[in-house]
Amino acid sequence: MRARGFTLVELVLTIAVAGIVAMISVQFIQSTSQGMIDTAGRQQLASAGYVVNEQVSRAIRDALPGSIRTTSDGQCIEYMPVVAASTYTDLEVGSAVTQFLAVPYSTATAVSGYISVYPMTAANIYTQNDPGPLTPDTGSVPASTAEITVTLGSSHTFPTDSPERRFYVSLAPEAICQDGDFLYRYRGYGFISDVSNLKAGLPSNRAGGRTVLAYPLETASLNFRYLPPTLQRNGLVTFQYALVHPSTGESLELAQQVRIHNVP
Structure with missing residues (x-):
């Protein structure tokens, strides 16, 4: 009985088919991997x-x-972070003061910063004018369980009373x-x-x-x-x-x- 083997044509076809299958497999793996990379990205x-x-x-x-403002191109926004706020009980607006009475902000933590009263006015608070809603220097708010005295860094005139008798302490x-x-x-x-x-x-x-x-x-x-x-x-x-x-x-x-x- 005569033994049979692959002809040259059959061998070439087999190699070609295997190459096509391998190429498709590689492309499938690449596309799948790229999809995973894109999803992760x-x-x-x-x-x-x-x-x-x-x-x-x-x-x-x-x-x-009142502290928020943006540049004309919209690329920047500026603001002053608030660190404390409370209610004043005795503040004479329209006159220069160096301190005023208020409800305590905290019983354990004293804070300091720029003091403001009714900063929602149309004026530019960054000028820190006197009179003006924002003090030019930092003041201090003590911790207490009773009525406190808020001390300003320098004499200042708040021109407008707050409808809610509110004052703020903010950072630079x-x-x-x-x-x-x-x-x-x-x-x-x-x-x-x-x-x-x-x-x-x-x-x-x-x-x-x-x-x-x-x-x-x-x-x-x-x-x-x-x-x-x-x-x-x-x-x-x-x-x-x-x-x-x-x-x-x-x-x-x-x-x-x-x-x-x-x-x-």
Whole structure:
């Protein structure tokens, strides 16, 4: 009986079919892997966006009413963080004072900062005028279980009484801005009366008070808009931006609204 084997044509066809199957398998694995990479990249962008939204929202939500302002291009927002608030019981508005009586903010923790009364006026509080709603120097609020005396850093005149007899204690101004493809938070640069000069007055490094909030952002994608509060409604900050994945290059557009509680 004569033994049979593969002919050359059959062998070539087998190799060709095996090559096609292998190529399809490789392409399938590559597309599946790329899909997993893309999905992971989108999840990373979404997680990073959630963190950025929370950081910006918390900073703005705790801002002093009347201190929020944005640059004309929408790339920066400035505010003064509130560290305490309470009710005064005896304050003579329209006259220079160095102290006033108030309900204690805390029974255990004393606070200090810039004192303001009814800062929701149309005036620019960053000028720190006297008379004005914001003191030019920091004052102190002691801890107590009884009525306290709030001491100002210098003599100051508050021109308008608060409808709710409310006063605030806030820190120095802070700003959040996009610069290139970075999102920065700025601190420690002092008071800048004209918001058009804000960008030029911000620190340029970490030692000066600049820290990174996010990277990378799509160039010029950040836009802050502010609707000021009134006695009938709260203020509203809307911001939108686009994050870019550093490896895949995919971008994700995000938007957020933050309500600024108006407690006069």
